[in-house]
Amino acid sequence: MSIVESDQDEIRQIESGQVPTRYARGWHCLGLAEKYKDGKPHTVKAFGQKLVIFTGSDGKVNVLDAYCRHMGGDLSLGEVKGNEIACPFHDWRWGGDGRCKSVPYSRRVPMRARTSTWQTLDQDGLLFVWNDPEGNPPPENVVVPRIEGAEDEGWTKWVWNEIVVNTSTREVIDNIVDMAHFFYIHKNFPTYFKNVFEGHIATQYFDGISREDVTPADPDPSAPKMLETRSVASYYGPSFMIDDLTYIYETFNMKTVLINAHYPIDENSFVLMSGIIVEKKPELPGDPDQIAATQAQWILGGFNQDVEIWQNKARIDNPLLCEEDGAVYQLRRWYEQFFVDVADVKPEMTDRFEHELDTSRPNESWKKEVADNLALRRAAEGQLI
Numbered sequence: 001m002s003i004v005e006s007d008q009d010e011i012r013q014i015e016s017g018q019v020p021t022r023y024a025r026g027w028h029c030l031g032l033a034e035k036y037k038d039g040k041p042h043t044v045k046a047f048g049q050k051l052v053i054f055t056g057s058d059g060k061v062n063v064l065d066a067y068c069r070h071m072g073g074d075l076s077l078g079e080v081k082g083n084e085i086a087c088p089f090h091d092w093r094w095g096g097d098g099r100c101k102s103v104p105y106s107r108r109v110p111m112r113a114r115t116s117t118w119q120t121l122d123q124d125g126l127l128f129v130w131n132d133p134e135g136n137p138p139p140e141n142v143v144v145p146r147i148e149g150a151e152d153e154g155w156t157k158w159v160w161n162e163i164v165v166n167t168s169t170r171e172v173i174d175n176i177v178d179m180a181h182f183f184y185i186h187k188n189f190p191t192y193f194k195n196v197f198e199g200h201i202a203t204q205y206f207d208g209i210s211r212e213d214v215t216p217a218d219p220d221p222s223a224p225k226m227l228e229t230r231s232v233a234s235y236y237g238p239s240f241m242i243d244d245l246t247y248i249y250e251t252f253n254m255k256t257v258l259i260n261a262h263y264p265i266d267e268n269s270f271v272l273m274s275g276i277i278v279e280k281k282p283e284l285p286g287d288p289d290q291i292a293a294t295q296a297q298w299i300l301g302g303f304n305q306d307v308e309i310w311q312n313k314a315r316i317d318n319p320l321l322c323e324e325d326g327a328v329y330q331l332r333r334w335y336e337q338f339f340v341d342v343a344d345v346k347p348e349m350t351d352r353f354e355h356e357l358d359t360s361r362p363n364e365s366w367k368k369e370v371a372d373n374l375a376l377r378r379a380a381e382g383q384l385i
């Protein structure tokens with residue numbers, strides 16, 4: 001073997017694999033429920049299809065395939081009439097159960113006049129749909145937990161944001177285990193990081209401190225100082241994460257709940273959503289609604305930092321990891337369970353898996369980096385004087 005050939009052998013090749021051609025089984029949040037309760041039909045592109053979402057006069061939110069089974073009219077451009085959606089083409093009326101209830105100009109509704117529907121869940125101010133390529137209802141143990149503080153007088157209302165991202169949903173999921181990117185991309189300083197995967201739930205425990213080198217000093221020196229953030233964030237299924245995020249100040253704790261959720265538009269694009277509520281407490285440093293709005297902007301900024309990476313990166317099935325990286329491969333095995341038939345879910349996809357990262361080495365080098373940056377900043381300020 002020549003030297004050149006053996007050198008070639010050393011080069012690690014990126015394997016990109018195939019983007020899954022099916023959509024994950026699970027509850028998917030479609031945003032704030034009230035948006036769909038204005039008496040009008042809504043067009044939503046999800047799971048590679050066009051859907052119509054409408055609320056009948058009974059108050060129930062319904063999700064149907066948008067294309068009318070008569071001649072293919074777009075129901076999402078139709079009209080809500082009673083509890084039914086009327087097609088704009090020939091006024092056929094479709095109920096939330098997917099059945100054609102009447103054809104106003106005909107004596108009878110044709111047999112087998114049924115279209116596809118998605119089971120909905122209207123909870124805590126959010127709308128969810130159950131997606132299952134096999135067509136089964138959600139198992140009893142697969143539920144979206146109630147959110148403490150949602151629609152509660154003692155908390156703010158949801159501040160909700162949505163953006164379209166043109167890549168595969170696996171990129172968002174990878175974030176669950178990716179400690180180091182928090183420092184480099186989101187300018188957070190993780191001090192504790194652990195993951196637990198079990199069944200359909202994947203959790204990230206994260207404690208962090210502010211990075212002094214990127215946080216401007218508060219102009220008001222008497223303002224309460226934030227010492228630490230503590231986050232317990234769980235994905236319930238493939239796409240809906242509830243993050244109990246507490247900001248620890250010198251004299252009080254600020255409790256927030258952050259939602260990080262998405263639904264696929266098609267194989268290579270998805271809607272990424274964030275929502276936040278803040279517990280109202282008199283000791284908060286300002287108006288709670290204003291704090292929630294500010295936090296929401298900050299979270300949106302964080303999403304955009306991720307998006308910029310995703311839009312430019314390669315899809316990679318064989319990441320080359322170091323010891324301080326998280327359990328990417330185990331996480332992806334967990335994620336796989338949502339893309340196979342229930343009969344093909346293997347124990348390694350759902351068995352309990354725990355992994356705590358040793359943050360000592362990363363913390364050592366990050367402390368030094370922060371200190372170096374602060375020294376550079378002081379030197380630059382000194383030159384200006």
Ligand code: FES
Binds near residue numbers: 073091092
């Ligand atoms: S296409 Fe919908 S009623 Fe004819």
Ligand SMILES: [Fe+2]
Binds near residue numbers: 185186306
């Ligand atoms: Fe991120």
